[in-house]
Amino acid sequence: MAFAIGVVATAAGWAWAIVLVAFFVSSTALTLWRADDKRRSTINTIPQLPERTARQVAANGGVFALCLLLNFRNVSPRWQLAALGALAAANADTWATEIGIMMGGTPRSILSWRRVTLGMSGGVTLFGTLAGATGALFIAELASFLLPALHPRLLLIVAVAGTFGMLSDSMAGATVQTRRYCDRCREWTERRVHPCGYRTSHRHGFKWITNDEVNVFGALMGACAAIALERVLRG
Numbered sequence: 001m002a003f004a005i006g007v008v009a010t011a012a013g014w015a016w017a018i019v020l021v022a023f024f025v026s027s028t029a030l031t032l033w034r035a036d037d038k039r040r041s042t043i044n045t046i047p048q049l050p051e052r053t054a055r056q057v058a059a060n061g062g063v064f065a066l067c068l069l070l071n072f073r074n075v076s077p078r079w080q081l082a083a084l085g086a087l088a089a090a091n092a093d094t095w096a097t098e099i100g101i102m103m104g105g106t107p108r109s110i111l112s113w114r115r116v117t118l119g120m121s122g123g124v125t126l127f128g129t130l131a132g133a134t135g136a137l138f139i140a141e142l143a144s145f146l147l148p149a150l151h152p153r154l155l156l157i158v159a160v161a162g163t164f165g166m167l168s169d170s171m172a173g174a175t176v177q178t179r180r181y182c183d184r185c186r187e188w189t190e191r192r193v194h195p196c197g198y199r200t201s202h203r204h205g206f207k208w209i210t211n212d213e214v215n216v217f218g219a220l221m222g223a224c225a226a227i228a229l230e231r232v233l234r235g
C-alpha cells in the first residue's frame, strides 16, 4: 500500500514525492518517540500502537494518492490542493495523537467535554490539538516551498484544511466509531480483549467503523475543505 502511494506521488513529480516522504518520516519518527511510554500509558485503551499506526499511515496516504490520480485524469489545482489537504489532515492527526498522549494531560471528549480514558478516539487536549495544527502547518509550509506556483494562498488553504480534517476525525471518533467496554474494570476501551483478560463488548458507535475508517474520513474531510477553501478564495 505504502509502495503504491509512493509510485503515484513520484509519477506526479519530485515535489510530491518529497512531501509524501516528509509525511511518512515525521509520522514514523513521532510514533517511535517514547513508544514504550505511550504503550504503557494506553495499554488499557489501544490495541497495539505500532500496528495501528502502520495501517493508519497507509489508509491516510490512500486519499492523497486518489486525489493525485484524479489530477492525472484532469489536471487541476483543485485536485492538487485536495491531495495536500488530505495529507495535512493525516499528518495533523498523527502529530496530535502521538504528542497529545505524551504531553497533553487529561483528554476530554471533543463532543461532551467529559473526561475520557487516555488514547480513546474522540478525546482531545489543548496541547495535542495545537501539535496537530502544527503538523498541518508543517505540510503546508513544505508544499508552499516546493510547489510555489500551485496557488497564492496554498499555505492558508492546506493548514486550515488539515486542521479541519483532524477535528472531523476526532468528531467521528467520538460519535460513530466503535467503542467497547470492559465489564470487569468498568472501563471504555478500543481493545477486543482487555489487559485484565476479559473479553470486551461493543457498546457504542457502529461495529464496522474502526480507527482506520475514521482516519480515511478525516483525510477526506481535509481534501473537501481544501477544495471548498480554494473556491471561496478564488471569489
Ligand SMILES: [Zn+2]
Pocket (backbone or CB within 6 Å): 182, 183, 184, 185, 186, 194, 195, 196, 197, 198
Ligand atoms: Zn478489564
